[in-house]
Amino acid sequence: xxxxxxxxxxxxxxxxxxxxxxxxxxxxxxxxxxxxxxxxxxxxxxxxxxxxxxxxxxxxxxxxxxxxxxxxxxxxxxxxxxxxxxxxxxxxxxxxxxxxxxxxxxxxxxxxxxxxxxxxxxxxxxxxxxxxxxxxxxxxxxxxxxxxxxxxxxxxxxxxxxxxxxxxxxxxxxxxxxxxxxxxxxxxxxxxxxxxxxxxxxxxxxx
Amino acid sequence: xxxxxxxxxxxxxxxxxxxxxxxxxxxxxxxxxxxxxxxxxxxxxxxxxxxxxxxxxxxxxxxxxxxxxxxxxxxxxxxxxxxxxxxxxxxxxxxxxxxxxxxxxxxxxxxxxxxxxxxxxxxxxxxxxxxxxxxxxxxxxxxxxxxxxxxxxxxxxxxxxxxxxxxxxxxxxxxxxxxxxx
Numbered sequence: 002x003x004x005x006x007x008x009x010x011x012x013x014x015x016x017x018x019x020x021x022x023x024x025x026x027x028x029x030x031x032x033x034x035x036x037x038x039x040x041x042x043x044x045x046x047x048x049x050x051x052x053x054x055x056x057x058x059x060x061x062x063x064x065x066x067x068x069x070x071x072x073x074x075x076x077x078x079x080x081x082x083x084x085x086x087x088x089x090x091x092x093x094x095x096x097x098x099x100x101x102x103x104x105x106x107x108x109x110x111x112x113x114x115x116x117x118x119x120x121x122x123x124x125x126x127x128x129x130x131x132x133x134x135x136x137x138x139x140x141x142x143x144x145x146x147x148x149x150x151x152x153x154x155x156x157x158x159x160x161x162x163x164x165x166x167x168x169x170x171x172x173x174x175x176x177x178x179x180x181x182x183x184x185x186x187x188x189x190x191x192x193x194x195x196x197x198x199x200x201x202x203x204x205x206x207x208x
Numbered sequence: 209x210x211x212x213x214x215x216x217x218x219x220x221x222x223x224x225x226x227x228x229x230x231x232x233x234x235x236x237x238x239x240x241x242x243x244x245x246x247x248x249x250x251x252x253x254x255x256x257x258x259x260x261x262x263x264x265x266x267x268x269x270x271x272x273x274x275x276x277x278x279x280x281x282x283x284x285x286x287x288x289x290x291x292x293x294x295x296x297x298x299x300x301x302x303x304x305x306x307x308x309x310x311x312x313x314x315x316x317x318x319x320x321x322x323x324x325x326x327x328x329x330x331x332x333x334x335x336x337x338x339x340x341x342x343x344x345x346x347x348x349x350x351x352x353x354x355x356x357x358x359x360x361x362x363x364x365x366x367x368x369x370x371x372x373x374x375x376x377x378x379x380x381x382x383x384x385x386x387x388x389x390x
Contacts, residue, residue: 003363007272014275017284026278034274038266042259050255055232057251058244062236102224113258113357120358128362137354137366141345142373147221151317152338159329163339166384170343174377181372185365
């Protein structure tokens with residue numbers, strides 16, 4: 002999937018760019034974005050270090066497993082392949098809470114920690130597990146109880162009017178995300194091929 | 209009523225991070241005798257490696273998104289979809305934002321700012337746009353960063369599931385705004 006999406010976006014960019022006469026802008030965008038990517042990553046180092054440090058304290062003090070235990074009934078249903086007392090469950094819960102509270106800065110380090118722990122359970126390190134996709138789907142569609150600071154800054158007093166619509170819309174999208182992840186993981190196109198077939202080119206039919 | 213709830217929630221948001229930064233070490237230190245400073249440093253060390261590890265994935269996805277955006281392909285898609293959208297009651301003015309949201313955080317914020325400047329904060333377009341903006345994440349960025357951090361290359365159904373959720377979220381934003389606000 003990623004192969005087609007990635008190449009497709011670039012191909013469309015170049016072809017449309019030629020026809021609209023914006024090919025120079027397309028080139029410039031490619032160069033600029035390559036630079037921006039590194040700036041984003043480098044900028045993440047400090048925030049990552051801060052939250053991973055604090056989370057290590059939370060982990061050592063048993064706070065994370067305490068929170069994870071409270072939400073165990075929901076978590077084992079969403080992530081049936083992850084053992085109920087695995088540290089990944091704690092990190093996932095914390096990432097979801099950070100997302101719901103609109104704490105983007107804190108959510109990313111927690112989410113990446115969760116991915117690292119989910120990767121420990123992954124037999125095929127190149128390929129996403131069902132749990133990883135479920136986690137990402139919920140993550141990107143997360144219910145929002147606190148509006149992004151940028152929206153509040155932009156909308157001023159009107160932002161209170163969109164509070165309820167935002168909660169309702171994100172609830173719908175989270176339900177859709179869970180349903181889609183559940184439904185698609187069983188489809189042939191996306192299914193995990195176990196055991197992996199050695200004689201076939203791996204990129205060919207499952208991506 | 210709702211107004212005061214929203215305002216107090218967003219007021220409360222200011223205190224969450226400082227309270228976590230102090231509260232977690234306080235709990236660890238007083239109840240569990242954790243060596244908070246030393247443990248913090250051990251955890252913080254991973255920040256560098258993770259941030260550096262995502263660079264190639266981020267370059268790949270952001271360059272492709274940037275080329276797609278700069279070419280004007282979104283405008284073409286918009287023209288093609290407008291008649292269908294008008295027919296189903298989805299305001300075409302909000303389509304650029306709905307299409308941009310999964311691709312770029314700064315791009316969609318720019319479009320939202322544009323809506324507010326053109327139509328005013330009290331317009332339906334701005335309110336729907338703000339709801340859409342708050343309802344979704346930059347799906348492609350999140351997928352690239354999260355999978356990139358652990359070296360997963362085959363994302364399987366992550367993109368279709370994420371985009372489907374974005375699609376449902378955008379429609380729900382229009383539906384609930386129209387239902388509750390207009």
